[in-house]
Amino acid sequence: MTALDLPLPDPDALAHSARLSRLIHEQIAAAGGAIAFSRFMELALYAPGLGYYSAGASKFGGEGDFVTAPELGPVFAACTAQALAPALQQIGPQARLLELGGGTGAFAEVALKRLLELDALPDRYAILEPSAQLRERQRERLMQRLAPPLFELVEWLDGPFGDEWEGVVFANEVIDALPTPRFGIRDGEVYEEHVTSDGERFARELRPADSFLANAVGHIERGLERRFADGYRSEVLPQLPYWIQAVSGGLRRGALLFADYGYARGEFYAPERDDGTLRAYYRHRVHGEPLLWPGLQDITASVDFTALAEAGVAAGFDLAGYCSQASFLLGNGLDGVLKRIESIADPVEKQRRLNEVKKLTLPSEMGERFQVMGLQKDVELGVAFMVGDLSHRL
Secondary structure, X not given: OOHHHOOOOOHHHHHHHHHHHHHHHHHHHHOOOEEEHHHHHHHHHHOOOOOOOOXXXXXXXXXXXXXXXXXXXXHHHHHHHHHXXXXXXXXXXXXXXXXXXXXXXHHHHHHHHHHHHOOOOOOEEEEEOOOHHHHHHHHHHHHHHOOHHHHOOEEEEOOOOOOEEEEEEEEEOOHHHOOOOEEEEEOOEEEEEEEEEOOOOEEEEEEEOOHHHHHHHHHHHHHHOOOOXXXXXXXXOOOHHHHHHHHHOEEEEEEEEEEEEEEOHHHHOOOOOOEOOOEEEEOOEEEOOOOOOOOOOEEEOOEEHHHHHHHHHHOOOEEEEEEEXXXXXXXXXXXXXXXXXXXXXXXXHXXXXXXXXXXXXXXXXXXXXXXXXXXXXXOOOHHHHOOOOOHHXX
């Protein structure tokens, strides 16, 4: 898909993108003519006041660029809360829940209500949200829709907890937005994708990789027991172990739960997937031009769930389970949700809720493309993965 296939942004949006583009052009010039693609992605998504996630543009829902599972309705959050409840109950009254990236606040709203029903409320519900605009949107929603005792549990953080704590970390569609290096193979050697600039336009080119990236690619090849062919390009997150250690912080006891689109390593780096998984989202259209309109579109790459499991184990956690989103929901209360939907008298509302379930579970929708992984430390989260566990694929 080319830029001509996409709806043109309005003049204010284009002006915003031009400001961010100037910043990136300046950074490229200061770096001697090129920056790593991961740095471009970091600036495009997170540059203060200008990046896609740090500026004020609408991102979620019909008016935005994509729809996440919690924004479809209450089903995903209710089932996830049911999966997390046993771990919170095992920890007891001092348990905390840390949500990474809160979206519109839809997940927190439903999860807190469901955890109250399950007698599994955390002592603190913290949202780590980099966008000031989204923080305010979350705060307004939760203040309006939660009873005061529930709302008082919620707080917003600029970083992970700084003290030792017990509880759970939850992230939906967060890892896919971590700035990712891109690698390419040329003459049997590992190169890194960089972004160059002529002062007006951006372009991508390969430059020799440093040892950190080359070693990460070598680790993947050893796990696959094959070398990448010349011309193969993809993504790798060598910083993932450090990120896991950072977000889990001083977590002495508890669990991590991640939902995202991705694959086990063998599928992620399949020979036929020779240009990786990088893509951009703009107004519910997916395309392959990540350099287009910085600040106006999301840039993502799929998750290597084998790498996520390795990073979690290296951080002191045990793998609790890994499955498709459809299996995860089926194993964590979806049958009860369907029974409640069947009792809805309003046919329009009933059909809307059924459509939500279909979107979340059908293989052609989110059901198989999205995966869920749990990691645990001195708690038992494995019951959440009793249906359709795919850990053998890792």
